[in-house]
Amino acid sequence: MIDEIGLLTGGRFEQFGYAVLRNLQPGEWVERGTTVEGAPRGYTVDTSAAGATLVGETSSELNYFDGDLEKPTKDLAHVIKLHPDVKRIWLLSSREASAGETTACANLATEFIKAHGTVDRVEILDARRIAEHIFENLDSERFVNTLVHYLPSVGRLADENAFSHRVPRYSGYLARPSEEKKALERLSSASQLVIAGISGIGKSALAARLAEILRGEFDIIIWIDARDLHDVSQLSDIEIGRHGNHQNISSLIRRYKCLLILDDAEITSQQVATMDLGRSKVVLTCQTTSDPNAIVLGDLDAGSARTLLEAGVPQPCPDKTFQRVWANVGGHPLLLVALNRLAQVEGWEAVDDCCEDAVDSVEDERHNKVCQRILLRHQAALAQELAFIKWCGTSRFDAELAEICVSSRAVKNLQKRAFLSATSAGDVRVHDIVYKSIQSVIHVLAAQAESFCRRLEHFIYSEGDREEVILRRIAYLHAPLLRQLLRENRSASFVYAVALARSGNTPLELIGDPIPTAQDIAARGDWSGREIEVRSVIEAVEALYTIASANEGAASARKSLEKNIRALEILHSSPSARGELLVDIKHHYAKMLERLGKLKEAEAEFRAILDEHPKFAAGRLQLARILAKTKRNKEALEECKLILGQDEVIAEPSLAAILLEALRLMSSIGSLDDVKSYEPLIVSALAKARDIDKSISFRLIAAVAQKMWYTMPELVLRMFGTIEWRDSVPTSDQERFDWAQAHKQAAKAIYVRDLRFREFLAAAVDVYELIEAPNAYQRVQYAEALILLERFGDANAQLESVGEPHREAFWWQRKAQALLGLGEAGLALVAINKALGMIKEQKYKAPLLHVRYLVKKALSDTSARDDLEEAIMSLSVDDKYRKQLEEELAGAAQPS
Template sequence: MPDAFRHKVITTLIEEIALLTGGRFEQFGYVMMRVIHPAHWVERGTTVDGAPRGYTVDTSAMGAALVAEMSSDSHYFHGSMSKPRSDLLHAIDLHPDVKHLWLLSSREATAGETTEIANLVAEFTTGRYSSMQVDILDSRAIAGHIFENLESERFVRDLTAYLPSVGRLADEHAFSHHVPVYGGYLPRPAAERAVTDRLAAASSAVIKGISGIGKSALAARVAETLRSQFELVIWLDARELHDVKRLTDVDVLRTGTHHNVTSLLRRHKCLLVLDDATLPPDQIASMDCGSSKLIVTCQTTSAPLAITVGDLDRGSAQALLEAGVPERCPQAVLQRVLSSVGGHPLLLSALNRVAQDDGWEGVNACCSDAVRSIEDERHDKVCQRILLRHRAPLADELEFVKWCDEARFDAELAAVCVSGLAVRNLQKRAFLAATTSGDVRVHDVVYKSIRAVISVSRERESLFREKLDEFIRTEHERGDLLVRRVTRVHANLLLRLLRSDRRPSFVYAAALARVSNTPLEVFADPVATARALAASNHWLGREIEIRAVIESVEALYTLTSASRGADSARTSLQTNITALEILCGSLAASGELLRDLKHHHAKMLERLAKYEQAEAEFREILLDHPTFAAARLQLARILEKTRRSRESLEQCREILARYEADENSVSSAVLLETLRLLASQGSPGELAAQEPVIMRSLARARDLDRGHAFQLIASVAQKTHYTMPELTLRLFDAIEWRDSVPASDSERFNWAQAHKAAAKATEASDPRRREFLLAADEVYAGIASSNSYQKIQHAEALILLDRFADADSRLEQVPERDRNWFWWQRKAQALQGMMQSAQALNAINRALDGLQDKKFMPAFLRDRFVIRKALSDPDAEEDLRQAISELPLDNKYRRELEAELARLVQENQAG
């Protein structure tokens, strides 16, 4: 990690921590303590009046053996350190048996104050308090802890309410700044030089070697050495990358937001590391890297210039084995180790940990008899014995990996099912391969041994399931990216659990994964399940089962639509909607659960195009639950679809008014969609008035599927890019995901539209204009099944790029039946760009003849003026004059056309 980026993060966080005061800093401190020292912390909370509770410490754990106090006092470290001293004495007075005490301050200590802090800590940890450990953390130290935990999606999510920049910094860190760090790396000067020399002479370098031999560590060292020569360094786990074409669409963070890495390579000077790849050499050679460079690590390859990583030499192997162990390794044991595992860095590191825990006799026992086997068997046998030595202290971690049934697992899920220290515990035993962005992978050698010697006890399997259940139940309601990422990483685990145990929480997870290839057959028949539930006299404790039926109906519709088409999906829904009707009619249905059932039933009616029935149901729900924003949004959507924009806008305004009164009453997803509806139907002025709300909603959007944000920006920009370009650019800059590529076709289209609108909002001389248009073109082109409207919009971007022939080809892909007046306008522009003015005139005349919305008349007339002028038509000026007459006096476009007419008149007079 470069010092410059770390300094940037720390500096930004210090500034934002300083703004936290009083109870807000205390709440922030609760979040921090979960990573400073993972434990079950008990927060003191507040009184009924909202004031902090007195006569207790801020937070404690392990029966007050662990205590933390927070202070935002602006003079905390000044003078004689009276406030920290007072806080220490207060905590000790309340909890005299405290073993570890933390003081957290929102202030940054100066160099001199840092010395005073050290003196105060020394004073309190000697003499009568010698059994106690004290840590006093200023804002710089706190920022350091945040930096070290930027990979934790849940931690970052919890901090975003306090530190506005932390989400953006986490994204930047995960995508372009995180090269894995290998502790205890032993330099390999010859191999490092071979890689750098190869990159100096060519666009790529291939590193090969057996699993655990140090390929990734070597690539990481080279990447850090060369970092200053590149704008971005991108590290990708490439085991699932079977074709370089897929680099145009990479889910880097495994959250559903994709990136076009190929585009980044061409537009920026990048160093891309594809770790553990299986790509054939011809594909690597075919990559267009521009000024970028590529490092590929792989176990086998036929690439003729591949750099082979072999065993460490004897001296390096001994140094790695003995690192941190007080006594030198006995020669007999050393010889046995070298005969068993040679200079294999992974196993030497793992044996080093055995030596630290059990001494050299433990190392000797791990290698006993292994020398009689062939190399792979020796490595496996030694690794298995190492695992068995760690079986007791690492039981939860090892059984969790075995339960997941694959080498890769999600760090957040490990924290939930095992503990916050799970990844760290595996890492310090050298069991983990390169790990980035919460995506953890056990070394192949280790995983093979886990499968061979570790079994999952019935008690632990039950515990893992219970914790997974609770995680899905609690996190699903938040609708954020964390569950989506866990589901994507562990889709096979969830499918296995669904097949073996149809407990409803797993149906929840599969419903979240419906964008993937979830088989339809894993879902139980929701109608049969609903009948059984409806027959029950009460639903106490069965809410999750009810909600599972709702999720099943939604998932079956979405999956069927994706795999068999819209008609099959509607047929499926006509059957499965009965499940919701049965539950709604049950005598046990009541309260919010009945409200939600009716809400989802009405949503399904809308999907079946039964708008009148759906509208009636939403209105009925709102009579009983007028603050239910999700139902009001659905009603607004139906009103929009049935061409009642005025009424739809009224519902949107009601939601926004409720949001202004109580932000917690409207979810981020509902807020974003409400703003989009407002943008598509309201006036530009009304949108401008909502700018603060729009900006806040975008800031919250990183915790959602970002498709909502893409859609909102595209809708707002469509209205404001011309009359309020500053607003469009502020919106676009706020998202800071310039190189993102959304997952679905509809989201891609919205993202491309946003880029195009941002381009229109920039001045022609602004270099960003072309960047925006190029990005738009790439995303339009990445839509798998473009409809006619999307093709016409893509053609406009190509025209703005002066790629008229490409635009014309794209337009020709639109079927005859869909060639409306906009198609003919774009066709005229493309033909004119190709200097085919006569054909262009025919096209624009067809556009004008078919024009149904007169508000577009001025733009169409202006296009015809340009074409007629190119044809030297003396009456061309009349089109320009008519276009002007169609516009209000204070209209911005009118003023531009008037200026153009004045120039034309001046040219004619001069001629």
């Protein structure tokens, strides 16, 4: 990342610096340093906020840190001259400072603050410190999204960080030497450990401590919030990261030495015992367990409790107050930390008040009563944050939603009071005891609810046009909240958000009838500012079709679309529809026609769009798909080449998905020469896929691999080398099959003794296993991978699960191979003869004859050589497979 920052120069580094500063110090920054086009402006600071009391300057000069720091010194003088009342100054450089230069910068900052009494902070950040700040904030999706156009690696790092580096930090962790020792001893001799105890007792903190101690012993530490996991099978398909990518954790822990921590798990130790962990180990934290070897955490002892309670407070806790705390909350770490935060702000009297008269109830009630009082003490400072949690209606909420509805500091404010449990990237969870107390004592005022709704609505309006992934994720995670808001407020933004979520349990009547809304919009003469209303109609039509399809079947969904497409027709024909919005309406209308099977009409619509907007790549891609679907591959290929010839598609990140899809379609329908001519573009496009939707890159690799694995194996392997392919899981059965096929073809493209051969095949098998409803063809392909791994019994079982009506020539071919591997050469001969009797195309004869050669050879049949010779003669003289068989024939002729 440091190297990538160093490549940013001029206005590009300034624009990057603005994004970093907005995250360093949230606020309304005024960016004066560059014009809209990125050209520098003179006689001004680069950016400022809060009435120029906060100022940032950026520089990409090569010698920024040289000598006596002339450039930073001039920048500071420039700032104080233009803004004498400045309080805080940030200087950002794209260059990396040495250790000595870093010390000199610190001295310069100290001297400048001494010389200028109004200034209370100066920070000089080199490329390393900027990179460290970015890395520490990789879980902020909005921040990462602002940086992906500048730093190619940041998206990939964020995705990796989302599942492999998110061990929470507990700055106030109080060591538990006895429990730590027991846990380490248990993990040294067993593959799993259970840590049990009531909410807030410190289970997650102990697990995080173990991860810190053991980090050097494992390849990867994986922390998963496991509340929503009910079975170990779910670990094979965990959604992570910014783009909804899926990860196969089960595969990961088999292949690498991992420490997997399942926090707050419902999965039991008995279920974990059924898993193939390889060299990996698993730590589960849970509230209750039947595991006799579990470490059950109890309260801290009095001495430890006092230490935790007094940490960071200038005055020790009075004995009387401590006795009251001890009587009410005992050694409960969460409440002790919460009381400690209260003592730091309000003093020991506030702590005493929270514990007064609570001792006369049972333990849970005492804890709840104390927690409620702590909340009420913080209510003035955290009024919005606490009301927001109550408004959300769930203890788990999206960090970005909290920023949207409350403030950029909302999550940090809650963390500061020790109210949050360990969280994964993007998600925030409130401790159970805290959430229960919020439900009891916090009330959402009408003005607060209105503010949250208004801010959320504004966000949907502003982001809806760009269809940001953040909005889709919020809509999915908070679908119940959005449905409730829609019941109370028929705002177009909430219709749009609920439609985006497309949750299967959304009542169709809640989304409503899009046709009257479309009629109302179409009747208006000016659509300015009404874009989200138009998009709500578009998404409603899509959602009604999708939900009906999931809940009621394809026939019902088609009937819904046949009716609701009328809404798009109304918008389409409105004289007020114009510009990009009209293009978008036409595009969706044409896509719905295609979905209805009206390919001729859809094609006409796409051609009409392209006549007016020839560079509309998304429409051209849809046209190419229709042409391919109607067997006009030559025309489809020409459309793909037009897309791939557009500079905008190649250069613009927002069009990268279209670029990848166009390459995939071309690879599927084009010739080997077509694919080869685009080899550099394929590889460079895949390199970008780390910051796009991985599923598209899966489809591209699969398409190329299945066509080129034999003729251009080096291209197939290069493609896999450009992305983080291991253990990634596509979301649909078809994509999973394609991805598994690509791995299998990659294995076949390399030398059998290459270590990657088995690695690719193992990955293929892992993904084949995830196909929920495999058809006969997919089972046969899966069996081939198992045969290549010499798992003949498993291959035979897959083949036997195919019904007799679907047992075609290639089924019998794989059956023969499986039987041969199981030592049943006689039965294998019967199977391969059936395959040869069923084959219809001459080009498939050679591999079947080769299998019969191997079977006859095992049977010591003297006619085996005849089959190999016949296989060779059935192939053209320049065929690569023929050369392979000729070498095998020559080897067979050599005396043993």
